[in-house]
Amino acid sequence: MSLYQKTAHELNELLATKQISSVELTNDLLARMDAVENSVQAYVTETRELALAQAQAVDARIANGETLPFLAGIPAAIKDNICTKGIKTTCSSKMLANFVPPYDATVMEKLQAVNPVMLGKVNMDEFAMGGSTENSAFHITRNPWDLTAVPGGSSGGSAAAVAAGEAIWALGSDTGGSIRQPASFCGVVGMKPTYGRVSRYGLVAFASSLDQIGPITRDVTDCAHVMNAICGHDHRDSTSINADVPDYTKSLVCDIKGLKIGLPKEYFVEGMDAEVEASIRSAVKELEALGAEIVEVSMPHTQYAVSAYYLVAPAEASSNLARYDGVSFGHRADGTDIVDMYKKTRNEAFGPEVKRRIMLGTYALSAGYYDAYYLKSLKIRTLVKQDFERAFEKVDILVTPTAPTTAFKIGGMIADPIAMYLQDVCTIPVNLAGVPAISVPCGFAGKLPIGLQMIGKPLAEDTLIRAAYTFDRQGGHLSG
Ligand code: GLN
Numbered sequence: 001m002s003l004y005q006k007t008a009h010e011l012n013e014l015l016a017t018k019q020i021s022s023v024e025l026t027n028d029l030l031a032r033m034d035a036v037e038n039s040v041q042a043y044v045t046e047t048r049e050l051a052l053a054q055a056q057a058v059d060a061r062i063a064n065g066e067t068l069p070f071l072a073g074i075p076a077a078i079k080d081n082i083c084t085k086g087i088k089t090t091c092s093s094k095m096l097a098n099f100v101p102p103y104d105a106t107v108m109e110k111l112q113a114v115n116p117v118m119l120g121k122v123n124m125d126e127f128a129m130g131g132s133t134e135n136s137a138f139h140i141t142r143n144p145w146d147l148t149a150v151p152g153g154s155s156g157g158s159a160a161a162v163a164a165g166e167a168i169w170a171l172g173s174d175t176g177g178s179i180r181q182p183a184s185f186c187g188v189v190g191m192k193p194t195y196g197r198v199s200r201y202g203l204v205a206f207a208s209s210l211d212q213i214g215p216i217t218r219d220v221t222d223c224a225h226v227m228n229a230i231c232g233h234d235h236r237d238s239t240s241i242n243a244d245v246p247d248y249t250k251s252l253v254c255d256i257k258g259l260k261i262g263l264p265k266e267y268f269v270e271g272m273d274a275e276v277e278a279s280i281r282s283a284v285k286e287l288e289a290l291g292a293e294i295v296e297v298s299m300p301h302t303q304y305a306v307s308a309y310y311l312v313a314p315a316e317a318s319s320n321l322a323r324y325d326g327v328s329f330g331h332r333a334d335g336t337d338i339v340d341m342y343k344k345t346r347n348e349a350f351g352p353e354v355k356r357r358i359m360l361g362t363y364a365l366s367a368g369y370y371d372a373y374y375l376k377s378l379k380i381r382t383l384v385k386q387d388f389e390r391a392f393e394k395v396d397i398l399v400t401p402t403a404p405t406t407a408f409k410i411g412g413m414i415a416d417p418i419a420m421y422l423q424d425v426c427t428i429p430v431n432l433a434g435v436p437a438i439s440v441p442c443g444f445a446g447k448l449p450i451g452l453q454m455i456g457k458p459l460a461e462d463t464l465i466r467a468a469y470t471f472d473r474q475g476g477h478l479s480g
Contacts, residue, residue, distance in 0.1 A: 105202020
């Protein structure tokens with residue numbers, strides 16, 4: 001097995017025992033990028049020189065006899081909506097095509113402390129709006145399992161890079177499923193932490209009450225290690241939770257005896273692929289055989305979650321994106337007067353999906369429609385949250401499909417926004433409720449991977465890691 005195919009924990013072992021150097025490992029990843037990036041196109045900006053300099057620094061410290069943090073010297077990719085000081089952060093938008101942040105996001109500061117190697121910034125749907133990475137203003141990204149299929153989105157570059165061996169792990173962001181759905185489509189592990197568990201400071205805002213950064217990794221062990229590195233309170237994000245962060249690697253144990261797992265019947269939706277449903281049902285049997293107790297639960301407001309999300313998220317987006325006016329940063333067009341300049345700037349630099357969301361959100365927030373749309377969607381959000389609270393009185397975690405289908409064809413859905421929005425049916429309620437969830441590979445339909453979603457109580461990422469680890473360790477889920 002080549003180095004680029006290994007997990008972070010395998011590589012950590014090889015680095016710590018001096019069987020390989022970080023420069024050797026980084027060069028292996030760069031060679032892999034040379035070989036496949038032309039077809040996968042996961043990256044927006046490659047930072048090869050920085051990566052090699054970081055690798056050299058790690059090697060020098062290892063040679064010095066220092067014991068380094070777990071992720072030290074291991075190459076990673078960062079979604080291009082996370083601010084990186086001195087390195088372009090484009091959000092895959094023409095608006096920010098030349099934006100170089102003057103500061104690091106809190107997650108980047110935290111990562112500097114564990115000395116990873118940064119290979120570059122990865123592609124996404126523009127401003128994280130989408131589920132296929134086709135909304136990138138620069139180029140599409142292809143699914144490494146099938147180059148004619150999408151990698152999912154909006155963190156499609158992150159998931160594709162990890163699946164293709166172009167990064168060992170990556171950071172993504174998840175507002176309505178953008179970590180979990182691409183993880184599911186690309187056969188990797190993706191976790192959306194509890195809202196507030198990871199600081200959003202320096203994450204370019206899409207829908208601030210829903211956005212959350214999280215890891216995309218090759219297995220659950222790596223997920224626990226990245227969570228250890230990025231979680232924690234941050235005074236610069238007022239919604240950040242001030243609670244202790246456990247050592248998530250302590251949850252890497254195979255033990256789900258007596259764990260109560262709820263199976264919400266509303267998540268097995270009409271139009272779901274039969275193979276996806278069969279794979280999820282067989283995963284549930286496996287979990288039962290491992291000692292879990294399976295309980296059927298009902299979450300009656302699930303059916304309204306997509307509609308509520310597609311009002312709340314665009315409403316917040318329309319407000320967040322008002323800052324792109326051609327004045328402080330980003331693209332600026334010439335205009336005959338200031339209003340003309342605003343109009344031209346925004347018209348030239350936002351893509352069609354971003355414009356659609358701004359219009360939807362502005363409409364939902366406008367006088368006369370606020371109560372009918374925005375306020376009503378907030379009430380639905382409360383009902384969806386209560387569905388989770390009620391379910392979690394009876395069970396420890398919930399298990400559902402991550403997405404109703406496997407990766408769809410490039411171009412297959414882009415002309416039909418509603419069909420694309422319905423793809424998010426299993427992931428959106430989790431963001432509305434603010435609870436954590438993880439997607440782990442559970443099987444294949446043809447050559448395309450299927451993801452199993454596990455949803456936890458607020459701040460119970462440790463339980464999710466334990467359950468997902470126990471399931472993942474059974475093996476056989478990715479041997480398609
Ligand atoms: N697909 C969803 C959307 O388009 C989710 C996006 C996300 O989580 N960033 O809004």
